[in-house]
Amino acid sequence: MDSAVLLDLLGNENRRRILRLLSHKSCYVTEISEYLGVSPKAVIDHLRKLEEAGIIESHTDDRRRKYFHIARDIRLEVNVSRHGFGAKSAYPANPSLDIAGRCPHMQFDAEVPSEPPTENDDLAELAAEFDRLQELESELSLAQRWVHGRISETLDRVNDQLGVDADSRFFAELLAAVVATDGSVPSVADEVGTDRETVEEGLRQLADGGLLRNRGGSWALA
Numbered sequence: 001m002d003s004a005v006l007l008d009l010l011g012n013e014n015r016r017r018i019l020r021l022l023s024h025k026s027c028y029v030t031e032i033s034e035y036l037g038v039s040p041k042a043v044i045d046h047l048r049k050l051e052e053a054g055i056i057e058s059h060t061d062d063r064r065r066k067y068f069h070i071a072r073d074i075r076l077e078v079n080v081s082r083h084g085f086g087a088k089s090a091y092p093a094n095p096s097l098d099i100a101g102r103c104p105h106m107q108f109d110a111e112v113p114s115e116p117p118t119e120n121d122d123l124a125e126l127a128a129e130f131d132r133l134q135e136l137e138s139e140l141s142l143a144q145r146w147v148h149g150r151i152s153e154t155l156d157r158v159n160d161q162l163g164v165d166a167d168s169r170f171f172a173e174l175l176a177a178v179v180a181t182d183g184s185v186p187s188v189a190d191e192v193g194t195d196r197e198t199v200e201e202g203l204r205q206l207a208d209g210g211l212l213r214n215r216g217g218s219w220a221l222a
Contacts, residue, residue, distance in 0.1 A: 001054065003087040006076050009053055014038060015046050019070065022056060026069040079148065083155045083169045106143075162209060170194075174202050175211070175221070183218040 010016055014036055021027060021035055029047070033040045047068055050056045057071040078087045093099075099106075155168040162171055170192075177191035189199040203219055206212040213222045 001074060001089050003076060003089040005053060006055075006074070006089050007078070007087055009049060009055065010076070012046070014042070015050060018043070018046055018050065019055070022068060022070050026059070026067040028065050028067050032068070081148065081152050083152060161211065162206075171202060171206060174199065174206060178203075178212065178219050178221065183220050185217075185219075188219065 010019075017036055018032055021032060027035075029040050029043050032047075033043045036043065047056065047058075051058065051068075054071055055074065056068050058066050058068045060066050073092045074089055075092070076087065076089045079085070155172055158172045158175075159168045162168060173192045174188065177188040181187035181191050185196050185200055185203070188203070189196045192199065203212060203214075207214060207219075207222075211222055212219050
C-alpha cells in the first residue's frame with residue numbers, strides 16, 4: 001500500500017480509533033458509532049474509505065448483520081530527521097523468509113516452526129514464543145533508533161566536508177556507491193537508483209570539493 005495514502009487515512013483521529021477498536025474485535029456500524037460518539041452516517045463514510053484502501057473488510061453473520069474487521073497486517077514507518085523525510089509501508093514477510101541470509105548484519109535466533117500450527121499446539125510453548133518475539137521486537141526497535149542516530153551523526157560529518165547547503169544524504173549515497181562499485185557512472189547510478197545525469201552532476205560536485213577524482217572514466221575517493 002502507498003505510504004502517502006496510509007498517512008492520509010490515519011491522519012483522521014476517528015479512523016485511528018476505529019482501527020484500534022477493530023484490532024480487538026469485529027464490529028458493526030452501530031457499535032462503532034456508539035464507541036466513537038459520532039453518527040452512523042459519519043462512521044459509514046470512514047469505513048468506506050478504509051475499505052476502499054484495503055485496510056478493512058466486512059462479513060455478514062447469520063442475522064445478515066454486517067461486521068467490519070481489519071483485512072491484514074500492515075506496518076507503517078515514518079522517519080523525520082534533519083537530513084530527510086521518508087515513509088514506507090509493508091506487509092509482514094512470509095514466515096519462511098531466510099531472515100539470516102537477508103540480514104547479514106543482524107544476529108538473532110530466528111527459528112521457524114517446522115510444521116503449520118494446529119489445535120494441538122502446546123499453549124505454554126505458544127505463550128513462551130510470543131514472549132520471546134515481544135522481546136525481539138523491543139530489541140529491534142532500540143536497534144533501529146540507534147541506526148537512525150548513527151545515520152544522522154554520519155550525515156552531519158558529511159555536511160562538514162561538503163558544506164551546510166549540500167544534500168548530504170544524496171552525496172553520502174554517491175560516495176558509498178563509488179566505494180561499493182567500479183566507480184563508473186552506470187554502476188553508481190544503478191547503486192543509488194538515480195538517473196545518470198543527476199549522478200554525473202553530483203560526482204562532479206564532489207570532485208570540485210576535492211573528495212573524488214576521475215581516472216579513465218572511473219570515479220574513486222581522492
